[in-house]
Amino acid sequence: MDLQPPASTATPRRRGRPPKSANGFSETREALLRAGVEVLTEKGFSATGIDQILSRVGVPKGSFYHFFNSKEAFGAALIERYAGYFARKLDRFLLDESQPPLQRLRNFVADAADGMARFEFRRGCLVGNLGQETASLPDALRLQLSAVFADWESHVAACLEAARAGGAIAADADCQRLANCFWIGWEGAVLRAKLEASNRPLEVFTDFFFAGLPR
Amino acid sequence: MDLQPPASTATPRRRGRPPKSANGFSETREALLRAGVEVLTEKGFSATGIDQILSRVGVPKGSFYHFFNSKEAFGAALIERYAGYFARKLDRFLLDESQPPLQRLRNFVADAADGMARFEFRRGCLVGNLGQETASLPDALRLQLSAVFADWESHVAACLEAARAGGAIAADADCQRLANCFWIGWEGAVLRAKLEASNRPLEVFTDFFFAGLPR
Numbered sequence: 001m002d003l004q005p006p007a008s009t010a011t012p013r014r015r016g017r018p019p020k021s022a023n024g025f026s027e028t029r030e031a032l033l034r035a036g037v038e039v040l041t042e043k044g045f046s047a048t049g050i051d052q053i054l055s056r057v058g059v060p061k062g063s064f065y066h067f068f069n070s071k072e073a074f075g076a077a078l079i080e081r082y083a084g085y086f087a088r089k090l091d092r093f094l095l096d097e098s099q100p101p102l103q104r105l106r107n108f109v110a111d112a113a114d115g116m117a118r119f120e121f122r123r124g125c126l127v128g129n130l131g132q133e134t135a136s137l138p139d140a141l142r143l144q145l146s147a148v149f150a151d152w153e154s155h156v157a158a159c160l161e162a163a164r165a166g167g168a169i170a171a172d173a174d175c176q177r178l179a180n181c182f183w184i185g186w187e188g189a190v191l192r193a194k195l196e197a198s199n200r201p202l203e204v205f206t207d208f209f210f211a212g213l214p215r
Numbered sequence: 216m217d218l219q220p221p222a223s224t225a226t227p228r229r230r231g232r233p234p235k236s237a238n239g240f241s242e243t244r245e246a247l248l249r250a251g252v253e254v255l256t257e258k259g260f261s262a263t264g265i266d267q268i269l270s271r272v273g274v275p276k277g278s279f280y281h282f283f284n285s286k287e288a289f290g291a292a293l294i295e296r297y298a299g300y301f302a303r304k305l306d307r308f309l310l311d312e313s314q315p316p317l318q319r320l321r322n323f324v325a326d327a328a329d330g331m332a333r334f335e336f337r338r339g340c341l342v343g344n345l346g347q348e349t350a351s352l353p354d355a356l357r358l359q360l361s362a363v364f365a366d367w368e369s370h371v372a373a374c375l376e377a378a379r380a381g382g383a384i385a386a387d388a389d390c391q392r393l394a395n396c397f398w399i400g401w402e403g404a405v406l407r408a409k410l411e412a413s414n415r416p417l418e419v420f421t422d423f424f425f426a427g428l429p430r
Contacts (some may be wrong), residue, residue, distance in 0.1 A: 004303070013286050013413065017257050036300070041273050041348040043348070043350045043351050044259060044261060044348060044351075045262075046258070046259060046261040046262030046349065047259070047260075047262075047348060047350070047351040048259030092288055119411070122349075122350055124347075128347070128406065129313070129347060129409045131406050131409075132259065132339075132343070132344060132347040132406050132409075133258070133259060133262060133362060134337075134339050134409045135257040135258045135262070136258050136259075136262040138388065142410060145410060146411055147411055149407070149410075162383060175314060177419060178423075180419050181417075181420055181423045183403075183407075184400065184403045184404050184407050184416050184420045185399065185400040185404075185423075186401050186402065186403065187403040187406055187407070188398075188401065188402040188403020189399050189400075190401045191343065191346050191347050191402055191403070191406070192346070192398075192399050192402070193344075194347075194349045194350070195346045195349050195357060195360060195361055201395075201399050203405075204392060204395050204396050205396055205399045205401060208393075208396045208400075208424075208427055209423075211427065212388070212423055212426065212427025
């Protein structure tokens, strides 16, 4: 997806505005966001034509700009959507008090690995995909991606702090730095898992991570 | 860079074939490869228009296909070029017998971090950039990228084996798996270093890696 503004000569396939009802608005917007997240977990922005998303949803180009001021605004909405979905997924595992803290993180990893296998390793992480394209992205999106990692790291850091409080890792462990290291390596592992079409990179990295936690 | 074949209507800016001399051939080919590597360490294939590379070198589109049968062939040549350059760089550090084995790997890391800072964190790893685009790449390139990682890993594994032989790491350390883990995390760290425009992710990951080596 290039982030250029639309050409002024773009001709919508349908004239006029899309349905004005609040429902029509939110349903089409929803469908665009859903399709956008799907496509961008597989490919980066640059590899994705906006037309690809529009034709998947059956929305004319003119309507797209009714919902989003620009492609950058669409990108920002996709990151926000994916980041929120993922933060809720993290919470589901990391706040599961029926499990000891480190096991919660292991359970998240196992679920993510299953998810990648289910989509035959075609889908990775939308935030990682876009992060790789820094040189082609507007600065605002770069800062947004950076903030998403900071947020995810705070969830993992809190889980590691719980492990530290329970004595599972060393009392002087720097949980913020360890959480940062987890996400750095995790994104590398997701990249390799896609490339090798295998869960092995996820396993190699997370085994090393858990073994390397200070005790 | 999309990997579509050239449109048959493409009009070269200059008629006829490029100079036939062996020198002219190899110089233009060299210039195309050099520019391609530069651009693809910053951006992925998909974000890069072939025209961008041609205009940088001042070569008309017609000539490009004199040197490379297809964009895929160009991509393969770029990966080969970068992989070879990088394997020689690895050897320069990892075979430096004036240093203990683990220090050699640390020296490589320090040099790579300096290199990223020198280009203001715009340039990362061509192989990592392309690896992220798996879904958009031809299968042959995907396999080639995977083989490059296997090669780089064999260099690091040999260095870790030397460390093991010297007693710096545990006698039962699985050096191949540790080398695999190094490259998984390293590519994640390069991605984050670009995103944050900072060396810190490289430092966080490699500190964790060295601390986590079995003793």
